[in-house]
Amino acid sequence: MASVKILLHLGICLSAWSIIVADENLVPKADNVKWVSLDFKTILTWTAKPSGHTYSVLYSMEGDDWTESPDCSRLLDFQCDLTSHLEPLDRIFSADVQTEPADSDYNHGGEDLPHTYSSPFNPYKESNISAVEFTVEAVDERKVIVNITDPLTSIHRRGKQLSIRDILKNDLKYKISYSKSGSTGKKDVTSDNSIAEVSELDAGESYCFMVAAFIPSRPKATQQGAWSKQLCAFVNGGTLKGLSHGVWTGIVFILITVLIIILIVAVLCCRRQRNKSLQIPQSSVAI
Known part of the structure; x- marks a missing residue:
């Protein structure tokens, strides 16, 4: 009975160790590969679980062979600027994000490393344009x-x-x-x-x-x-129509002031004329 328990414990430990080793050797695949482009500056982005692996990006114009971007080789980051490689702009391009071990001597048992392909992208037709x-x-x-x-x-x-x-x-x-x-x-x-x-x-x-x-x-x-x-x-509608409220107030004040002055002058002139008219008869009687 004790031997059976020992064997069970040993089996559990071996299974746990196998899972840990498998996780350590598992090469993470790039996910959510997307084109992000604004005013024809185009960046390929992706996500991946944290690990010691690097990523290299290859690109291809429709019908052509795959080419590795020299600026996007063995990246630790999860993005790659492909702006200078997508020429002519009015063509359809695809990208391939390949996962690689950080250690160049790593042996993956002869198996192919994971590849994740992007959707097709045409910069001329799909790059977003910023606010002007x-x-x-x-x-x-x-x-x-x-x-x-x-x-x-x-x-x-x-x-x-x-x-x-x-x-x-x-x-x-x-x-x-x-x-x-x-x-x-x-x-x-x-x-x-x-x-x-x-x-x-x-x-x-x-x-x-x-x-x-x-x-x-x-x-x-x-x-x-x-x-x-x-x-x-x-929209200017003419000299007066385009004036501000303060200017209008000043104009009205000036007009009222001028009108008052005119009225005062008119009243004074009338009084003076009336006084002259009254003074003429009195002079005649005295003579």
Whole structure:
């Protein structure tokens, strides 16, 4: 009976040791492999359980062989910047995250190391566009000009940092949303250029504007960039209509003062004229 108990305990210990060894030798596979791209800066990210393993990233353009990124070899981090490798931009790319042991002498029994493949990704059609900056300038009492600054990308060519306009060219448009201050009714206009005209506004009113990049040639999910911050501007309706409340108060005060002065002068003149009229008969009688 004692021998049986010893054998049972020994078996339990061996099983526990086998599980521990198996866990130590288990190579963690990369999970949740995703493309994160903003203004054509594209990073591949993934998750994995903490371990002493490293990760190497290979990429491939549709129909081509796999290429290992020299900047993404034996990484301890869980991300890789592939921006400079995804050229031409309007192509479909895939990535492969391979798990490797940190010790180069590690023997995995001849088995293939784990690979995790990404979904296909097209930078030209899928990279998100950030919020733009813009200014609003009143042209006349019913029209403003919206000047939009094209966001810069992380792509450089011939020593120049490219903007999204340099990459998207005629595919890039801008959506302008505007409304009167305090009103919930909004109107949208689309401009082909970075300088847009918004007309048929009500003179003497304040309008609020928001702008977003718009690429109608893209899939619907990535057609529109992020909305900008709201910017409000006053549409000048003429010299007097555009004056502030304080200026109006000053003008009214001046007009009232002038009117009072005119009335006082008129009364004084009338009295003086009346006194002259009364003095004439008295002089005649004395003669």
